[in-house]
Amino acid sequence: MHSDLLLVLVVGTALAFDFTNGFHDTANVVATSISTRALPPRVAIGMASLLNFAGAFISLAVAATVAKGIVDPSVVALQPAIVFSGLIGAISWNVVTWYYGLPSSSSHALIGGVVGAAFAANGSSGVMGDGLVGKVVVPAIVAPILAFLVAGFGILVCYRIVGRLRPGPVGAGFRFGQVMSGGMLALAHGTNDAQKTMGVIVLALVSHGDISPNHIHVPSWVVITAASAIALGTYAGGWRIIRTLGSRIIKMDPAQGFAAQGSGAAVILAASHVGYPLSTTHTISGAVMGAGAAKRLSAVRWGVAGNIVAAWLLTLPASAGIGAAVYGATRIFGVNSEAGPVIVAVLILIGTMLAFGRRLRRGSPLTAPQA
Amino acid sequence: MLASKVVEWSKIGQLVYSALGVALAVTIAFSIAVAGATRFAELRRDGAMARATAWAALAVAGLAVVAAAIVLGIVVMAKKS
Numbered sequence: 001m002h003s004d005l006l007l008v009l010v011v012g013t014a015l016a017f018d019f020t021n022g023f024h025d026t027a028n029v030v031a032t033s034i035s036t037r038a039l040p041p042r043v044a045i046g047m048a049s050l051l052n053f054a055g056a057f058i059s060l061a062v063a064a065t066v067a068k069g070i071v072d073p074s075v076v077a078l079q080p081a082i083v084f085s086g087l088i089g090a091i092s093w094n095v096v097t098w099y100y101g102l103p104s105s106s107s108h109a110l111i112g113g114v115v116g117a118a119f120a121a122n123g124s125s126g127v128m129g130d131g132l133v134g135k136v137v138v139p140a141i142v143a144p145i146l147a148f149l150v151a152g153f154g155i156l157v158c159y160r161i162v163g164r165l166r167p168g169p170v171g172a173g174f175r176f177g178q179v180m181s182g183g184m185l186a187l188a189h190g191t192n193d194a195q196k197t198m199g200v201i202v203l204a205l206v207s208h209g210d211i212s213p214n215h216i217h218v219p220s221w222v223v224i225t226a227a228s229a230i231a232l233g234t235y236a237g238g239w240r241i242i243r244t245l246g247s248r249i250i251k252m253d254p255a256q257g258f259a260a261q262g263s264g265a266a267v268i269l270a271a272s273h274v275g276y277p278l279s280t281t282h283t284i285s286g287a288v289m290g291a292g293a294a295k296r297l298s299a300v301r302w303g304v305a306g307n308i309v310a311a312w313l314l315t316l317p318a319s320a321g322i323g324a325a326v327y328g329a330t331r332i333f334g335v336n337s338e339a340g341p342v343i344v345a346v347l348i349l350i351g352t353m354l355a356f357g358r359r360l361r362r363g364s365p366l367t368a369p370q371a
Numbered sequence: 372m373l374a375s376k377v378v379e380w381s382k383i384g385q386l387v388y389s390a391l392g393v394a395l396a397v398t399i400a401f402s403i404a405v406a407g408a409t410r411f412a413e414l415r416r417d418g419a420m421a422r423a424t425a426w427a428a429l430a431v432a433g434l435a436v437v438a439a440a441i442v443l444g445i446v447v448m449a450k451k452s
Contacts, residue, residue, distance in 0.1 A: 058449050134379055142383060150391055154398040161402035165409045173405035177437075181397075184441060259398055266394035269444045273389070274382045 010204040013087045015229040018197035020094045021106040022233025027241035028284040029186045032257035038178035048186040049235035055190020056227030071118040080207040081330045082117045084341045089113025089323030101244045104311040105279035109319040116320030117327040139276045144286030151263035151290035158255045174254035181261035188268035197226040250292030260287040397440045404433030
């Protein structure tokens with residue numbers, strides 16, 4: 001049993017991560033709808049926010065995977081600083097990639113951070129290597145490739161069916177379709193991503209002694225707060241990544257936008273069904289590239305795509321490294337001391353505010369414009 | 372041998388075929404709905420009401436398949452909880 005202050009700090013940090021997850025990943029849901037003008041930016045983001053909230057209540061399979069499939073809950077139970085350090089690793093990586101406008105995976109940042117901190121605390125015994133490879137690494141490779149292929153086939157079929165028709169009404173039809181496919185994508189995102197924070201809060205509650213490691217479940221208040229945090233983050237909307245995903249990889253037409261969103265939603269929903277904590281970022285980015293490459297390989301800006309893939313490859317090791325370093329820093333103040341996490345939380349808050357301030361001074365919009 | 376122990380191939384397989392099947396079915400159905408609606412508008416303007424009605428029926432059928440897929444997706448997820 002650990003102190004209440006430490007629990008509050010860990011839960012607060014988890015909800016802060018959830019907010020950055022929504023803020024960072026808004027682009028996954030709305031970028032294609034905005035770039036094809038299917039919806040005005042603020043309407044798209046408002047709709048995504050509501051559906052993210054609703055999606056968080058649909059299923060809890062992914063939360064269970066995060067809570068007991070990646071790191072050993074009984075190891076985490078002894079040291080809440082592991083969960084805290086993992087969250088700081090994830091938040092830091094999210095802020096860095098947002099700063100450079102790169103759509104990296106919040107899910108992998110979270111898992112990497114927790115794994116890095118658990119490894120620093122207990123060596124390889126704290127990490128469930130089989131779970132990490134089988135439930136994170138392999139789906140991380142499969143998901144973007146699958147989304148790429150599905151969206152590629154999808155757009156070829158679309159063009160085959162509507163290719164000879166007048167572009168005006170066809171474009172209008174697919175813009176309407178994007179409202180539906182974007183809605184499904186937002187629902188799938190809420191279902192998949194809000195649960196990761198729920199899983200982490202459950203780990204903290206296990207650590208505090210509120211939940212038995214042998215009987216993992218997700219309390220209702222955890223579901224409601226996690227859903228609210230991700231919805232608020234989504235509503236705040238990270239415009240830099242929306243711009244990258246919506247117009248810097250390919251210039252999309254409405255049919256491509258529909259195929260990318262529909263394929264992304266199908267892959268994420270299927271992954272959520274089998275309980276994989278899949279990266280929505282990898283999936284939708286893969287789908288956007290697939291929808292572009294199937295039309296014409298040169299339509300994809302492969303330099304931008306390469307930067308995104310490099311960020312994906314770096315996410316797990318970088319966030320794990322930060323998580324491990326933060327754990328080491330908190331440990332200086334003693335195992336389960338409150339001073340270490342408090343100091344680190346203040347420092348990360350200052351760092352995040354400096355990053356936002358620097359972007360504002362350079363004239364970059366932080367949130368989506370009205371139109 | 373190690374890969375078969377660590378990787379849940381049945382789940383990966385389930386992920387691949389369900390995502391591929393649903394996404395392609397929805398894309399084809401919605402493309403047919405768009406084509407049907409577009410042809411319906413053109414033919415109605417030209418006064419060919421019988422053919423326009425047939426295309427309208429096709430559009431409605433396409434939309435119905437998309438709506439069914441959306442409902443199915445939500446139901447499948449809800450059952451998992």
